Amino acid sequence: TFIFAGHDTTSMAICFALMALANEEKIQEEIVEELNDILGDSDKAPTYNELMEMKFLERCIKECLRLYPSVPFIGRVAGEDIKTSNGYTIPKGCEVNIYIYELHRSTQYWEDPEKFDPDRFLPENVAARHPFAYLPFSAGSRNCIGQRYAILEIKAALCGILRKFKLIPVDTPQQIKYKIDLILRPTGQVRVKFMPRK
Numbered sequence: 001t002f003i004f005a006g007h008d009t010t011s012m013a014i015c016f017a018l019m020a021l022a023n024e025e026k027i028q029e030e031i032v033e034e035l036n037d038i039l040g041d042s043d044k045a046p047t048y049n050e051l052m053e054m055k056f057l058e059r060c061i062k063e064c065l066r067l068y069p070s071v072p073f074i075g076r077v078a079g080e081d082i083k084t085s086n087g088y089t090i091p092k093g094c095e096v097n098i099y100i101y102e103l104h105r106s107t108q109y110w111e112d113p114e115k116f117d118p119d120r121f122l123p124e125n126v127a128a129r130h131p132f133a134y135l136p137f138s139a140g141s142r143n144c145i146g147q148r149y150a151i152l153e154i155k156a157a158l159c160g161i162l163r164k165f166k167l168i169p170v171d172t173p174q175q176i177k178y179k180i181d182l183i184l185r186p187t188g189q190v191r192v193k194f195m196p197r198k
Helices: 002-022 025-039 048-053 055-067 123-128 147-164
Strands: 073-077 095-099 165-169 178-180 184-186 192-196
Touching: 002 025, 002 055, 002 147, 002 165, 002 184, 002 192, 025 048, 025 055, 025 147, 048 147, 055 147, 147 165
Parallel strands: none
Antiparallel strands: 073 095, 165 192, 178 184
8 A cells, every 4th residue: 555655665764774874974964065055054844846956865865775675575477488688488477576685786786785875876877777777666667656755755854854963873784684574674673873963
C-alpha cells in the first residue's frame, strides 16, 4: 500500500542517511553551506523551489540510497526467454530476483563502492554509467511512482535537522548489521548524536 511503502521506506532512508552523514563531517558541512546559501538565516521551512535547488543534498541522498537501498531486492517474472551476456537463458515465466543491495556495491559499476561519494551523481557521471546500475526505486514501467515525493520528503527532513543540529557519529556503517526483508533495516539501533548548532 502507499502508506506502508511511503512510511517504512522513507523512515529507513532517513535513518541510514543520518548515520552516513554523521560519519562524513566534511560532506555534512558542505550540505549546511548549501542550505545556508539557499535559505539564509531564515527559520522558515523551505519552499518546493528551494528544495529543488538543493542539488548537493540530493546527490548525498542518492548516494545514501545507493549504499542503503530501502528496498534491497525486487522480483520480476520473465515475459520472454532472455539470453544473458554470459550465455545463459532465462526461460519465459521464470522468476528473477535482483539483489539491489549488491548491485549498488558492485565493482563492475561503482569504483570504490564502499566509499561515500555524492559526486557519483553528478550529471556527467550518471550519463557515463549503465542506466540500470542504480535502482533504489526499481526501473521501467513498474518503478516506484512516489520516488520524486520520497526524495523531496527526505530532503525536507534532512534540511530541518541539519540546519539545527550537527550530526556526530556514534555508530559507523561497518558496525551496523542489516536485516534483509522487504525493507532494509538494522538488526539493532542506529545511534547518532545530535549537537545543536550555534
